[in-house]
Amino acid sequence: MKRFLLLVLVLLGTATGCSFGGLYDTPLPGGAALGDRPYRVTAEFRDVLDLVPQSAVEVGDVPAGRVEKIALAADGRTADVTVVLNGDVRLPANATASLRQSSLLGEKFVELAAPDDPQGTLTDGAKIPLAATNRNPQVEEVLGALSMLLNGGGVGQLQEITREVNTALDGREPEVRALLSDLDTFVTGLDSRRDDITRALDNVDQLAGSLAGRGEEISGVLRDLGPGIDVLARQRDQLMSMVDSLNGLSGVATDTITRSKDDLLADLRSLEPTLRQLTAAAQQLPRAMELLLTFPFPDSVLPAIKGDYLNLFLDYHAQTGPPLPLGGS
Numbered sequence: 001m002k003r004f005l006l007l008v009l010v011l012l013g014t015a016t017g018c019s020f021g022g023l024y025d026t027p028l029p030g031g032a033a034l035g036d037r038p039y040r041v042t043a044e045f046r047d048v049l050d051l052v053p054q055s056a057v058e059v060g061d062v063p064a065g066r067v068e069k070i071a072l073a074a075d076g077r078t079a080d081v082t083v084v085l086n087g088d089v090r091l092p093a094n095a096t097a098s099l100r101q102s103s104l105l106g107e108k109f110v111e112l113a114a115p116d117d118p119q120g121t122l123t124d125g126a127k128i129p130l131a132a133t134n135r136n137p138q139v140e141e142v143l144g145a146l147s148m149l150l151n152g153g154g155v156g157q158l159q160e161i162t163r164e165v166n167t168a169l170d171g172r173e174p175e176v177r178a179l180l181s182d183l184d185t186f187v188t189g190l191d192s193r194r195d196d197i198t199r200a201l202d203n204v205d206q207l208a209g210s211l212a213g214r215g216e217e218i219s220g221v222l223r224d225l226g227p228g229i230d231v232l233a234r235q236r237d238q239l240m241s242m243v244d245s246l247n248g249l250s251g252v253a254t255d256t257i258t259r260s261k262d263d264l265l266a267d268l269r270s271l272e273p274t275l276r277q278l279t280a281a282a283q284q285l286p287r288a289m290e291l292l293l294t295f296p297f298p299d300s301v302l303p304a305i306k307g308d309y310l311n312l313f314l315d316y317h318a319q320t321g322p323p324l325p326l327g328g329s
Contacts, residue, residue, distance in 0.1 A: 032056065032057070032063035032064055032065050032066060032086060033086065034065060034066075034084055034085075034086050034087075035086045035087050035088060036087065037087030038065070038084050038085060038086060038087055039084075039085055039087060039123065039124035039125075040068065040082055040083065040084055040085070040124060040125065041082070041083055041085060041112075041122060041124075041125075041126050041127070041128065042080050042081065042082045042083075042125075042126075042127045042128070043080075043081045043083065043097035043110065043127070043128040043133055044073060044078050044079070044080055044081075044127065044128065044129055044130045044133060045078060045079050045080075045081055045097075045099065045130070045133050045135065046077075046078055046079075046130060046133070046135075047079070047135060048070060048079045048081060048099065048135075049099060049108060049135065049138060050108060051067065051070065051081065051099060051108045051109075051110070052067070052070070052108075053066075053067050053068060053069060053070060054066055054067060055067040055107060055108055055109050055110065056107075056109040056110070057083045057084075057085065057109065057110045057111075057112065058100075058109055058110070058111050058112070059089055059091065059111070059112050059113070060113070064085055064086055064089045064112065065083050065084045065085035065086055065089070066083065066084055067081060067082070067083050067110060068082045068083060068084045069081075069082040070082075078130060081097075081110065083110055083112075085112075090121065090122075091112055091114060091121070091122040092114050092115070092118030092119055092120055092121065092122060093119055093120030093121055093122050093123075093126065094115055094117075094118065094119045094120070094132065095112055095113065095114055095115070095118075095122050095128060095132070096112070096113050096114075096115055096128070096132045096133065096134075097110055097111070097112055097128045097132065097133045098110070098111045098113070098133065098134050098135065098136070099111075099133075099134075099135035099136060100136055101136060101139075104139060105139070115132075
């Protein structure tokens with residue numbers, strides 16, 4: 001039977017010429033209609049699994065085209081999947097492509113979708129980058145992970161954890177309930193102060209940014225701090241002796257003040273009358289100080305004194321007639 005099918009394929013290839021590329025060139029029944037103006041788009045996948053040409057291409061669970069070609073990309077690590085879409089299908093330029101499976105054991109197909117922020121229009125010859133493509137997990141991968149969980153001890157570990165938790169909580173339900181209540185109060189308090197916490201974190205971020213901008217200065221301070229600490233370490237004994245001496249001095253000063261407290265209070269009481277009289281003579285004292293500095297002359301005679309002599313102004317009135325005798329009137 002296999003030989004017969006092979007012979008039929010060879011005869012079909014001979015009859016149609018070199019344009020026949022095998023069964024992959026044969027359109028599948030029930031495929032999407034491409035119309036008169038189809039266009040091609042290439043999607044870059046990291047792994048195409050067992051996707052084959054002529055597989056369906058869907059947009060919103062509606063057939064929109066088919067896979068035309070699958071080829072190895074130029075980097076040798078990814079695959080370029082060329083799809084042919086019906087000319088009436090409109091997608092944004094940043095559309096996404098995903099490998100899906102029609103059922104648990106069904107065939108693979110390519111699903112094209114518009115993102116949340118559509119931009120531009122997908123045109124003929126466009127390429128969907130690797131960052132905008134993904135694939136669903138394979139059934140074999142799911143079964144393998146489940147097998148690892150069941151056979152690798154995951155379930156046993158969950159059982160052990162559950163048993164230990166039950167042992168730890170047995171008989172301590174009130175304490176656990178109180179702990180959960182306190183935790184709820186604590187979380188509620190944190191939630192009510194979230195603005196303050198956010199503000200504090202922002203301030204810490206600003207402080208960290210300021211410190212990061214002054215890294216060289218901080219490094220210089222730390223470098224210069226080392227020699228100073230070494231000097232303090234070498235003079236530790238002298239510093240301890242100084243502190244002990246200060247401690248002794250403070251004791252002597254305290255004892256001296258304690259012993260002379262009565263005499264000091266008596267002196268202050270004796271000064272009280274003198275201070276009271278000074279307060280009463282507060283108005284006359286400045287005037288007395290003025291006379292003290294110019295004694296024996298008051299301030300009123302200072303304009304008449306020029307240097308170290310006293311000016312005398314004399315009014316003389318001339319009189320006609322014989323001169324008066326000396327001693328006469």
